[in-house]
Amino acid sequence: MISPAKLDVRLTSSADANGSGGTHVDLQQRSAASASNDSSGAKLQSSPAVEALLKLIEQLEKQLQREQQELKTASAQSDPNNPATLARVTGAQSGVATTLGQLQVAMQKLAEALTQMGDSSSGTLLNTTA
Numbered sequence: 001m002i003s004p005a006k007l008d009v010r011l012t013s014s015a016d017a018n019g020s021g022g023t024h025v026d027l028q029q030r031s032a033a034s035a036s037n038d039s040s041g042a043k044l045q046s047s048p049a050v051e052a053l054l055k056l057i058e059q060l061e062k063q064l065q066r067e068q069q070e071l072k073t074a075s076a077q078s079d080p081n082n083p084a085t086l087a088r089v090t091g092a093q094s095g096v097a098t099t100l101g102q103l104q105v106a107m108q109k110l111a112e113a114l115t116q117m118g119d120s121s122s123g124t125l126l127n128t129t130a
Helices: 032-036 048-076 083-117
Strands: 007-015 021-029 124-129
Touching: 048 083
Parallel strands: 007 124
Antiparallel strands: 007 021
C-alpha cells in the first residue's frame, strides 16, 4: 500500500502551437527523507478507495493518450470540406474532452479521499496549468 504521506500527485496540462496538448497526472512517491520531514509525521495506509482511484487515473491517462493520438491522426488526414473526415475529427475531439472530464473528476475524488484520510499535510496535490 502507498502511504499518502509519501505521495505527490501532480496534474499538468499543456498545449502546443497547434492547439492540441495533453494532460498528465504524475503520481510519484517522495523519497523517504522528504516524507520523514513532514510536519504531521503521519504514517497512514492508503484506503481501497485511494488505490482504486489511482488505478482509474492511470487507465484514464492511457485512454487519453490513445484518443489524443487518434485526434492527431484524424486531423492530419482531414479534408475540411469532407463531411466524413469532419465527423471523424469531431468524434475524436469529443472523446478527448470526455476523458479529460473523467480524469478531472477522478483527480477531485482522489484529493477528497486523501484529505479525508488525514491532515492535508500528509500529501500534496498540485494542479499546474501551462
